[in-house]
Amino acid sequence: xxxxxxxxxxxxxxxxxxxxxxxxxxxxxxxxxxxxxxxxxxxxxxxxxxxxxxxxxxxxxxxxxxxxxxxxxxxxxxxxxxxxxxxxxxxxxxxxxxxxxxxxxxxxxxxxxxxxxxxxxxxxxxxxxxxxxxxxxxxxxxxxxxxxxxxxxxxxxxxxxxxxxxxxxxxxxxxxxxxxxxxxxxxxxxxxxxxxxxxxxxxxxxxxxxxxxxxxxxxxxxxxxxxxxxxxxxxxxxxxxxxxxxxxxxxxxxxxxxxxxxxxxxxxxxxxxxxxxxxxxxxxxxxxxxxxxxxxxxxxxxxxxxxxxxxxxxxxxxxxxxxxxxxxxxxxxxxxxxxxxxxxxxxxxxxxxxxxxxxxxxxxxxxxxxxxxxxxxxxxxxxxxxxxxxxxxxxxxxxxxxxxxxxxxxxxxxxxxxxxxxxxxxxxxxxxxxxxxxxxxxxxxxxxxxxxxxxxxxxxxxxxxxxxxxxxxxxxxxxxxxxxxxxxxxxxxxxxxxx
Ligand code: ADP
Ligand code: MG
Ligand code: ZN
Numbered sequence: 149x150x151x152x153x154x155x156x157x158x159x160x161x162x163x164x165x166x167x168x169x170x171x172x173x174x175x176x177x178x179x180x181x182x183x184x185x186x187x188x189x190x191x192x193x194x195x196x197x198x199x200x201x202x203x204x205x206x207x208x209x210x211x212x213x214x215x216x217x218x219x220x221x222x223x224x225x226x227x228x229x230x231x232x233x234x235x236x237x238x239x240x241x242x243x244x245x246x247x248x249x250x251x252x253x254x255x256x257x258x259x260x261x262x263x264x265x266x267x268x269x270x271x272x273x274x275x276x277x278x279x280x281x282x283x284x285x286x287x288x289x290x291x292x293x294x295x296x297x298x299x300x301x302x303x304x305x306x307x308x309x310x311x312x313x314x315x316x317x318x319x320x321x322x323x324x325x326x327x328x329x330x331x332x333x334x335x336x337x338x339x340x341x342x343x344x345x346x347x348x349x350x351x352x353x354x355x356x357x358x359x360x361x362x363x364x365x366x367x368x369x370x371x372x373x374x375x376x377x378x379x380x381x382x383x384x385x386x387x388x389x390x391x392x393x394x395x396x397x398x399x400x401x402x403x404x405x406x407x408x409x410x411x412x413x414x415x416x417x418x419x420x421x422x423x424x425x426x427x428x429x430x431x432x433x434x435x436x437x438x439x440x441x442x443x444x445x446x447x448x449x450x451x452x453x454x455x456x457x458x459x460x461x462x463x464x465x466x467x468x469x470x471x472x473x474x475x476x477x478x479x480x481x482x483x484x485x486x487x488x489x490x491x492x493x494x495x496x497x498x499x500x501x502x503x504x505x506x507x508x509x510x511x512x513x514x515x516x517x518x519x520x521x522x523x524x525x526x527x528x529x530x531x532x533x534x535x536x537x538x539x540x541x542x543x544x545x546x547x548x549x550x551x552x553x554x555x556x557x558x559x560x561x562x563x564x565x566x567x568x569x570x571x572x573x574x575x576x577x578x579x580x581x582x583x584x585x586x587x588x589x590x591x592x593x594x595x596x597x598x599x600x601x602x603x604x605x606x607x608x609x610x611x612x613x614x615x616x617x618x619x620x621x622x623x624x625x626x627x628x629x630x631x632x633x634x635x636x637x638x639x640x641x642x643x644x645x646x647x
């Protein structure tokens with residue numbers, strides 16, 4: 149097998165991907181799924197436990213009504229049918245972070261089934277089928293102490309049961325074929341849209357980096373034109389939207405190399421590495437674990453009253469797709485702009501920046517441009533940046549009135565992100581303002597001309613487009629604090645040509 153990495157274009161020319169996503173969402177309920185313990189994140193280890201979530205003999209669970217309601221609302225928002233009768237099931241396995249030695253989950257009787265979510269990517273809309281939405285409980289958290297951080301080679305391991313029993317909703321898609329080169333983006337856009345829906349429903353704080361939204365990405369490849377789907381791998385540890393896209397892409401490239409070499413893809417769990425951007429093998433799933441599922445005898449079946457379900461349906465908030473359509477209208481942007489803003493997770497940020505007084509074009513450019521870039525570098529989402537839409541609007545206003553150049557406004561953004569201070573404070577502190585002292589600019593222009601005689605001659609000869617390097621030199625001399633258009637005009641004037 150060749151070790152050279154295949155180009156993505158080569159992969160999609162010869163193979164068809166199928167993707168499938170399993171998403172776990174920790175619900176933001178006040179108490180746990182089957183007991184009254186609190187769910188606060190970051191509490192002292194093992195302070196939020198009781199006999200039920202510790203699985204002590206004789207303790208009995210009671211289902212959290214709010215969690216059931218949230219799950220039904222998620223199902224309704226994803227166009228699912230809601231079961232009129234279903235049960236919890238025991239999924240039996242032993243792992244130290246699960247003190248009961250089984251996880252209370254749902255198996256062949258999920259609460260919500262057969263839905264879909266429409267996902268916009270570029271010009272096209274892909275309908276992602278939803279197989280099931282079910283309710284289960286989270287496990288505790290192991291910490292392996294030692295240099296490796298993994299169980300192998302650890303000196304000892306600690307278990308925190310605060311998370312054990314927090315309500316967890318699993319949303320499983322049907323396999324999605326036919327997306328070709330768009331597969332990585334479809335996967336990302338699906339998770340982005342799902343996250344927006346969950347946020348809008350207010351059922352979870354959907355923080356991928358804190359693990360309240362976790363995604364397993366299934367990918368398979370089959371030769372173009374083949375009728376059978378290939379063997380899938382399931383990639384875990386995908387902690388950001390960007391990683392969802394990268395995980396699908398890198399797995400497609402890896403599987404293509406395997407198939408090119410005449411080997412077969414092994415069905416296994418793989419782990420995504422944020423640092424290398426590729427996947428490493430984890431647990432092999434060739435022998436399927438036997439979880440010995442059976443209906444949970446300690447809990448009554450769920451039989452949601454149809455009139456209650458209808459009431460929940462009526463009371464759903466405006467969902468992101470509808471909100472986007474409405475915002476598109478009121479902001480007056482194109483459908484394509486809207487999709488782009490939505491996939492970047494900046495629709496509301498742009499909306500709020502406009503509400504704070506910025507023109508929509510400027511608001512959009514900042515959030516899709518410099519701010520998106522900053523977020524990307526931090527492997528965060530634009531909404532996680534420590535800058536508020538109102539602060540962006542303030543910067544836009546300062547640029548518009550000529551107090552700041554765009555370059556200076558960017559420096560101000562960096563300073564706000566760094567210090568958490570307000571825009572006006574960082575501007576005052578760092579002396580960020582446009583150099584409008586014409587004398588100083590003229591001296592800098594003359595220096596630039598003297599230092600670049602060749603360029604200056606070209607411009608004198610009528611090639612005004614060649615003035616760029618001189619503008620650059622003046623901007624550099626003024627540490628980016630001059631207005632580039634003004635500098636250009638001064639340079640052309642000093643070189644005796646009209647701008
Ligand atoms: P498991 O828990 O064993 O991973 P699930 O049914 O919970 O099984 O999830 C399987 C996921 O894999 C689903 O999202 C499904 O759409 C997806 N999937 C199934 N077959 C394929 C395939 N050939 N290629 C890509 N994804 C697939
Ligand atoms: Mg799975
Ligand atoms: Zn408890």
